[in-house]
Amino acid sequence: MSLSTGMAASVMPTDGAERQKAAAMEEFLVRHPLDAGEGVARLVSADGEEVEVPAQMFDVLHQISAMLARGDGVAISAVSRxxxxxxxxxxxxxxxxxxxxxxxxxxxxxxxxxxxxxxxxxxxxxxxxxxxxxxxxxxxxxxxxxxxxxxxxxx
CATH class of the missing domain: 1.10.1660 (Multidrug-efflux Transporter Regulator; Chain: A; Domain 2)
Incomplete structure (x- = not known):
């Protein structure tokens, strides 16, 4: 997948394998929803370091994985308050x-x-x-x- 840098970024699945990975992630997130006030999602690095994923970001990851699984691109843009x-x-x-x-x-x-x-x-x-x-x-x-x-x- 390509990711541009700066204030805006775009992500496009570059092949079928990436779409399959996105579909697997989307399916996983559907099976394991993050209920409000219950449970904690964690992101784990290859070396085992962990960080908590806020509920709002969990929802965004779910939406992005669904879009990429369909083969759609995703544009991410910073919006100031x-x-x-x-x-x-x-x-x-x-x-x-x-x-x-x-x-x-x-x-x-x-x-x-x-x-x-x-x-x-x-x-x-x-x-x-x-x-x-x-x-x-x-x-x-x-x-x-x-x-x-x-x-x-x-x-």
Whole structure:
């Protein structure tokens, strides 16, 4: 697998053997979940040195191993706790001017550092979660309406 260095990294399975190893790891993590408050996961080096794996990192390892097992690549990027408007817009998948309009309307909290706006990561992620929930509810309402009107998927 290739791993680039710096602020962002990407991991791509380079052959079938690596995909099989990732699949074995994903299967192992499914069989041995880390229950909240119970048990401890440990990473052991070849020379026997151990370190505890935090629950959050355990979950990330599970997700990464599942993606690599499918043959998908994984991109890892550092995200600071405080974001510029450009970084926040990119994270939300929207243009910076659209984000600025949301900031001006108060839809997302922000603060100023000098003349520049900054957003806390937690506020951006909370907004994204609210948007996803609203979209899901709208989709479900549309499906209910479609069913009530007798529309089908038949062509």
């Amino acid at each position: 405080e974001l510029t408007t450009t970084e926040a817009a990119k994270l939300l998948g929207m243009s910076r001017p659209t984000l600025v309009r949301l900031l001006e309307s108060g839809a997302i909290a922000s603060h100023r550092v000098g003349s520049h706006r900054r957003l806390f990561l937690r506020d951006v992620l909370a907004f994204r979660q609210r948007q996803m929930e609203e979209r899901r509810k709208s989709y479900e309402a549309l499906m209910w309406e479609s069913d009530a009107l007798g529309f089908t998927d038949d062509v």
